[in-house]
Amino acid sequence: MNNRALRIAHLYPELLNLYGDSGNILVLRRRTEWRNMECDVREVHVGDRPSFADVDIAFIGGGSDREQRIVCDYLLETQQELAAFVEDGGVLLAVCGGYQLLGHSYLMGDEEVRGLSLIDLYTDRGSPRLIGNIVVESHIAQQPIVGYENHGGRTHLGSGVEPLGRVLSGYGNDGFSGREGCLYHNVVGTYIHGPLLPKNPGVADWLIARALERRYGSSELAPLDDAEELAANRTMVNRMLG
Amino acid sequence: MGVRSFTATSAGRVARWALHDVLHRSGSQLPGRIALSIDPQAIAHLRGKVTCGSIVVCGTNGKTTTTNLIAAALEEAGHVVLCNRDGANMEAGVAAALLPRRKADWAVVEADELSCIHILPKLRPTYLVLLNLFRDQLDRAGEIDHVQNTLVASLANSPETTLVVCGDDPLSVGVAERVLELGTRVLTFGVGEDLGLPPDRVPEARFCLRCGQELQYAYRTYAQLGSFRCPSCDFARPPLDFAARNVRTNREGVSFELVCRLGSGFVDDAGTEASREVPPANKSAVVAARVDIPSASRNVDANSFHEGGDANGMHVDSEGRSDSVERIARDVPAEPCAIVNGHVHASFGGAYMAYNLLAASAAMLLANVELSCLQRALDGYDPHNGRLQHFNVMDREVVLNLAKNPTGLNQNIAMLMEDERPKAVYVIINDDYNDGRDISWLWDVDFERLALTGAVRRVMAGGHRANDLQVRLKYAGIAASIEQDVADAIACVVDLPKEHPLYVLTNYSALAPAKSELERLERERSLSVKNAPIEE
Numbered sequence: 001m002n003n004r005a006l007r008i009a010h011l012y013p014e015l016l017n018l019y020g021d022s023g024n025i026l027v028l029r030r031r032t033e034w035r036n037m038e039c040d041v042r043e044v045h046v047g048d049r050p051s052f053a054d055v056d057i058a059f060i061g062g063g064s065d066r067e068q069r070i071v072c073d074y075l076l077e078t079q080q081e082l083a084a085f086v087e088d089g090g091v092l093l094a095v096c097g098g099y100q101l102l103g104h105s106y107l108m109g110d111e112e113v114r115g116l117s118l119i120d121l122y123t124d125r126g127s128p129r130l131i132g133n134i135v136v137e138s139h140i141a142q143q144p145i146v147g148y149e150n151h152g153g154r155t156h157l158g159s160g161v162e163p164l165g166r167v168l169s170g171y172g173n174d175g176f177s178g179r180e181g182c183l184y185h186n187v188v189g190t191y192i193h194g195p196l197l198p199k200n201p202g203v204a205d206w207l208i209a210r211a212l213e214r215r216y217g218s219s220e221l222a223p224l225d226d227a228e229e230l231a232a233n234r235t236m237v238n239r240m241l242g
Numbered sequence: 243m244g245v246r247s248f249t250a251t252s253a254g255r256v257a258r259w260a261l262h263d264v265l266h267r268s269g270s271q272l273p274g275r276i277a278l279s280i281d282p283q284a285i286a287h288l289r290g291k292v293t294c295g296s297i298v299v300c301g302t303n304g305k306t307t308t309t310n311l312i313a314a315a316l317e318e319a320g321h322v323v324l325c326n327r328d329g330a331n332m333e334a335g336v337a338a339a340l341l342p343r344r345k346a347d348w349a350v351v352e353a354d355e356l357s358c359i360h361i362l363p364k365l366r367p368t369y370l371v372l373l374n375l376f377r378d379q380l381d382r383a384g385e386i387d388h389v390q391n392t393l394v395a396s397l398a399n400s401p402e403t404t405l406v407v408c409g410d411d412p413l414s415v416g417v418a419e420r421v422l423e424l425g426t427r428v429l430t431f432g433v434g435e436d437l438g439l440p441p442d443r444v445p446e447a448r449f450c451l452r453c454g455q456e457l458q459y460a461y462r463t464y465a466q467l468g469s470f471r472c473p474s475c476d477f478a479r480p481p482l483d484f485a486a487r488n489v490r491t492n493r494e495g496v497s498f499e500l501v502c503r504l505g506s507g508f509v510d511d512a513g514t515e516a517s518r519e520v521p522p523a524n525k526s527a528v529v530a531a532r533v534d535i536p537s538a539s540r541n542v543d544a545n546s547f548h549e550g551g552d553a554n555g556m557h558v559d560s561e562g563r564s565d566s567v568e569r570i571a572r573d574v575p576a577e578p579c580a581i582v583n584g585h586v587h588a589s590f591g592g593a594y595m596a597y598n599l600l601a602a603s604a605a606m607l608l609a610n611v612e613l614s615c616l617q618r619a620l621d622g623y624d625p626h627n628g629r630l631q632h633f634n635v636m637d638r639e640v641v642l643n644l645a646k647n648p649t650g651l652n653q654n655i656a657m658l659m660e661d662e663r664p665k666a667v668y669v670i671i672n673d674d675y676n677d678g679r680d681i682s683w684l685w686d687v688d689f690e691r692l693a694l695t696g697a698v699r700r701v702m703a704g705g706h707r708a709n710d711l712q713v714r715l716k717y718a719g720i721a722a723s724i725e726q727d728v729a730d731a732i733a734c735v736v737d738l739p740k741e742h743p744l745y746v747l748t749n750y751s752a753l754a755p756a757k758s759e760l761e762r763l764e765r766e767r768s769l770s771v772k773n774a775p776i777e778e
């Protein structure tokens with residue numbers, strides 16, 4: 001069991017890095033390594049022709065409008081590869097702007113920008129921006145998922161797409177449906193931006209377990225001492241839910 | 243002064259007197275709020291009492307220190323100065339700063355970037371010093387594009403203001419290029435050489451603002467600052483009107499030679515000295531820098547470029563444009579109109595402080611004040627505002643500093659790593675409104691550097707988001723305890739030798755409580771605080 005290894009593809013870190021996104025990669029790496037597995041992180045840069053054939057987990061972060069637009073043009077060139085990866089059960093985490101890119105389209109100003117169409121969802125805009133701490137209940141993690149959202153977009157899921165979870169505090173996809181993020185095959189999309197995984201070790205381990213399952217047929221994970229992570233999670237849950 | 247503005251000013255003054263002299267509160271904003279509520283144009287009505295001119299300082303990091311230094315140096319030169327020294331940098335704070343006295347020579351004002359849109363059109367300052375732009379408080383300030391747009395609009399509504407901009411910062415230069423097209427006069431400052439410092443993270447501005455290509459650097463000083471150039475278009479670090487040379491940064495502080503060539507193409511494309519040599523007579527001389535740009539003269543003629551003064555080129559009357567940014571865009575060579583060498587040194591700070599001092603030096607020359615006044619201000623600089631403030635608690639040196647965003651914290655880490663003594667570090671992170679509620683940026687900070695050497699003996703986390711910080715440190719390979727306050731942190735390092743200093747780094751709202759706690763602890767000679775181990 002100990003010679004297992006995972007390969008992570010970090011897509012366009014130089015552009016999609018709006019707020020601490022790299023924390024997610026660091027958490028995936030450490031939680032893999034702490035279990036005596038190797039973790040190889042490969043950064044995909046603008047101009048690269050990425051292959052997802054040997055990738056276990058792909059990560060797309062969030063960027064400013066300008067940067068997100070640049071990325072979308074590059075990502076569209078790899079749309080078929082990415083779609084095949086997702087349909088094959090490849091693990092993909094997309095946060096904030098990256099989440100919006102997963103769908104058919106999103107709005108930049110008044111302009112409709114084509115997305116990757118990996119998942120049946122689309123994003124339009126609303127006012128005001130939805131900003132603040134958020135708590136979400138999801139079946140992929142034992143503890144509530146906590147984080148921070150800051151988005152003008154309103155994301156609408158197609159009928160066959162499950163949300164990541166139910167909003168306990170905060171806004172989520174559109175501010176009124178109580179749904180947050182999306183869950184499709186092994187894809188997690190969420191408006192919780194930046195460092196989603198540090199305070200949500202359950203989500204991190206779900207992603208790692210799904211990747212191990214796909215590559216090795218076994219999702220068994222050695223337990224870790226998560227005292228600090230869970231304390232941080234609990235502190236925010238208590239603050240938001242009282 | 244109309245009845246309304248007289249009433250506003252009087253009411254504000256009464257409030258200031260009541261707060262300051264009766265209640266002994268600092269009164270940094272309330273008098274301004276009162277004045278503004280009676281007269282929304284209070285700043286415009288108050289600016290008339292400033293006779294020489296006004297300098298507004300903005301930028302993400304370094305505002306308070308730079309503002310205070312400029313004000314102190316002008317006072318050293320004998321000027322009467324109005325200043326919002328405590329960093330109340332929104333419109334009310336600025337109005338409050340302008341209330342005292344009937345006449346003043348200079349107003350030196352720190353301004354929040356987004357508040358410039360309210361401040362500049364009313365104050366119409368002589369100079370706007372733009373230090374830098376970093377990502378900071380996305381939830382409140384929005385993306386950097388929005389901050390840039392606001393600054394451009396502010397300058398568009400204050401056409402007589404000269405922008406004094408950090409030429410090493412692509413994001414600030416982006417603002418300069420846009421206002422040049424509006425006719426704003428622009429001067430640049432920057433570091434004219436490679437400091438050879440280890441590069442830190444560059445979380446922003448890696449791409450050309452015009453064409454999106456990744457910027458290339460001849461060298462970087464910190465974050466995205468340095469000698470940058472776009473490989474595919476002509477967006478590049480502009481020639482510098484005020485440049486620092488022979489820069490030294492270490493634990494003892496910062497020093498550099500200031501080289502000023504107003505309106506010159508000082509640095510060539512590769513970041514090396516241009517073919518025009520500094521005349522030997524001026525090369526090493528520390529001179530009384532006299533660069534007159536009459537602030538009274540408002541009729542700036544876009545095409546005039548007067549060179550005047552004495553034969554050595556020391557005294558220059560440059561009433562016209564000397565905007566090097568525009569010149570590089572047009573690729574029109576111009577003769578240097580001033581060459582001034584001067585030496586500046588401070589016993590604190592790192593690379594980021596070199597820029598603050600450089601900006602202050604530029605302001606000195608522009609205000610026609612000798613650099614020695616700035617040096618005297620620096621020598622006596624004891625801010626008592628929590629910025630790099632030193633304390634002695636139970637014979638241990640405690641250094642307090644503000645670190646409110648990733649670049650600020652990275653620069654603080656770089657600075658304390660230059661202190662070769664073994665040390666302890668206590669980081670306090672709050673998420674109050676003034677801090678920004680979103681603390682995601684902790685993951686953009688190079689805390690890993692604290693674990694690199696054995697020099698950091700203990701790391702502690704505090705503040706409302708101590709748990710988040712503790713997790714961040716855990717993933718940086720650092721086991722940190724959570725300490726409730728500075729007293730606890732000091733008690734926690736009581737087993738470390740007294741020679742090991744404690745660095746306390748806090749974000750905005752945690753700074754004042756930490757400062758007053760340290761002042762209290764310093765007063766109490768012996769620390770009989772809670773949790774301290776009982777010695778047998």
